Amino acid sequence: MTLTVQDRALYAVGYTDNYSTPPLGTDFSFDSLPEDGIYLGVEQNGSSAVSGTNYSQLSELSGHLDIYLYSPLNRTPGTYTDTVTLRACYDENCRREVQGSPATITVTYEIKAPPPPTTLTLDTTSLTAIGGPGGEAQTLSVLATLDGPDAATLIVKTDFSGTPASSGISSVEVVRVSDTQRRIDVHLADPDTLTPQNYGVSFYVSGCYDASCSRQVQSGYSYVSVSYQVSQFAQQAVQKVASGASDMVWDSVAQKFYLSFPSSAGTYANRIAVLDPATGQITASVVAGSEPKKLAVSGDGAYLYLALGGANQVRRFKLPDLTLDTTLDLGPSPYYGLRFANVLAVAPGQPRTVAVGFSDRGLAIYDDAVRRVDDGGENYYASPTALAWGDDSSVLYANSGSELAVFDVGPSGVLLNRSYYNAFSNYSQSIYYLEGLIYSDAGPVVNPDTGSQVGVFRQTDSSAEVLTVDAPMGRAFMVSRNYSDGYQTRRLTVFDVGSYVPLRTVQFALDDTNARRLLRWGVDGLAVLTDQGNVYLLPSVARP
Structure with missing residues (x-):
């Protein structure tokens, strides 16, 4: 009869900010057993790493030895080594041991200062978009960066559960970019399928160590707000030049x-x-x-x-x-x-x-x-x-x-x-x-x-900023700031010069606070100069 121990050299790492370190263990087995059975004993040699042991039977011919380690909390970082001896004997006093006994198991226990915590940061927590008749469905994105030693294994989750009709969002998707980055894609609903209004929703983004998110990274979660204005007006392309x-x-x-x-x-x-x-x-x-x-x-x-x-x-x-x-x-x-x-x-x-x-x-x-x-x-x-x-x-x-x-x-x-x-x-x-x-x-x-x-x-529901007149065309063009969204967007309205009647309106976005000058150019172009000194071109908008 022979005793076989699967692992005779065990290693563990503990961190000085943790209360405990998971126990080590090894399986052992016998190729046969006598009718009278055998006697097992465990001896602990040293007390710097191992705090206790326990063994259990797995089957008639096998078992498992658990080796418990001291708490690393506030201990001096370093490497601690103890040995554990497993004995299998034919008699209670162990005068006669089976072949392979005693089996000595070396336990190396390295205690370290805690690693830098893993954190989750987002490049933005506020997303805005404008949509209107004939516009395409848009996708807004947030880049999440994981910083820490276990970043590659982490899971990024969101709790978004809204519907397109209530939130203006069709879905939220998390895409793996690299070991340390994930991209959260917010897919907005087609504006033609939505009622014109301002849609606002928030959801949180979490960095998790498991699929159920039972344990999160140190920074926990961050809220992302999405503001989607679906207008009754078509959206105008703008080029900053x-x-x-x-x-x-x-x-x-x-x-x-x-x-x-x-x-x-x-x-x-x-x-x-x-x-x-x-x-x-x-x-x-x-x-x-x-x-x-x-x-x-x-x-x-x-x-x-x-x-x-x-x-x-x-x-x-x-x-x-x-x-x-x-x-x-x-x-x-x-x-x-x-x-x-x-x-x-x-x-x-x-x-x-x-x-x-x-x-x-x-x-x-x-x-x-x-x-x-x-x-x-x-x-x-x-x-x-x-x-x-x-x-x-x-x-x-x-x-x-x-x-x-x-x-x-x-x-x-x-x-x-x-x-x-x-x-x-x-x-x-x-x-x-x-x-x-x-x-x-x-x-x-x-x-x-x-x-x-x-x-x-x-222009109703907006405040006039700048105007220009095209005499040969018989049109006036006014840029105004939109009341309904807190002045975040602009409206360009084309008027008949003689009757002052608005002929059509388009909507566009500027990052700037105030428009200073509006100019006609070419066959049907307009240009806006802002107080910040930015120049924007609005091509193919000033048609008769």
Whole structure:
């Protein structure tokens, strides 16, 4: 009869922040047994690793030996070794042992400081999307990163259980990206199958050591919120093509945009750049001066005017090569310090004549670099925020806040004719003249002869930001911020100029707080400049 022990060298690791370490064990067996049976005994040699033993019978010829280890809690890290001896004897006093007995088992017990805890982090906990008629079903994603020694074996789970009708979500899927990363894909329902409204739902993402998630990683779980706005309006594609710009104008002759950039703009600091909307690329740039700001382009595409913020000058550049042509020195302010240009407008049919609205107050007319001598514009108490010429170069309109001022312009200068306080009801950033009427960003249209409003472009449930008018097309285009989703999205509404009737509306998203300027370009394109200096193109939206 022979005793056989399966494992004679056992190893375990314990961590000083754990109360216990799982016991070690080994199976043993006999090839036969005498009719009288045998006697088993276990001897423990040493007390640094092994705290106790126990054996049990598995079958008539086999058994299992459990070896218990001391608690590693707060013990000094190191390696501890004990031996355990298993004896099998023919008699109770063990005067005669079976073959293979005694069997010595070496127990090595390594106690370590705890490993860094495994954590679960998400690259975002907030997902947003917009959908509308004809739009495609979208998928939003969250990247989960597991950091720790057992990251590869962990399971990432979610508790999402909503339905498309209640949540706007068709399913949530966890995809393994690598040993340390999982991607949670949130598949949104087709917007055409949903009732237009705002859908909001939250679910949690957990890192787990087992499928039932009975034990989670140290960071536990994180909530992910999903906001899905399904609109009654179709969604418009938007392309961001530039950032950090101070101003932009459209040259209808060259079919290009010109952008000015301040000193903080990085690559294009203190430069004027040419943007081709067909490609969305900046194709050229030139050094323009200190802190370029407002721009204006002549109707014949011959000149580009630039107001500087770091010098009291307006500079004129020849187009299309952007060579410096002349400089208008604005001189000192009669009120304080130096005088700077706040806004520019090139006279119709006179590309070498420009109206300059001053940042302190008043305005003046310049022919090339020469200011017309009449200082009637100095009597205007406000600083214009927008200028617009009438049918010709004899009448100039100025806007300051909600006020409209009308100036007569002659060879000797400019003279205030009349002004209408609160003509536009709300603050307006830009004004446009078309067939005897003044159009404002705020929406109201004013008769400059009487100061009365003759109509209003209005989009319900939204706040007007910027507007532009296309005379040949007979359309006005307004960008407004959407009330219903807390101003997170914009609406672009196309109006008939004559009737003020909205013809259609599309919806789009901007990351920026405020839109500053809206421009028409090409056959049917629009462009938005924001207060953050970002430029967005909206192609194929301004169709008749």
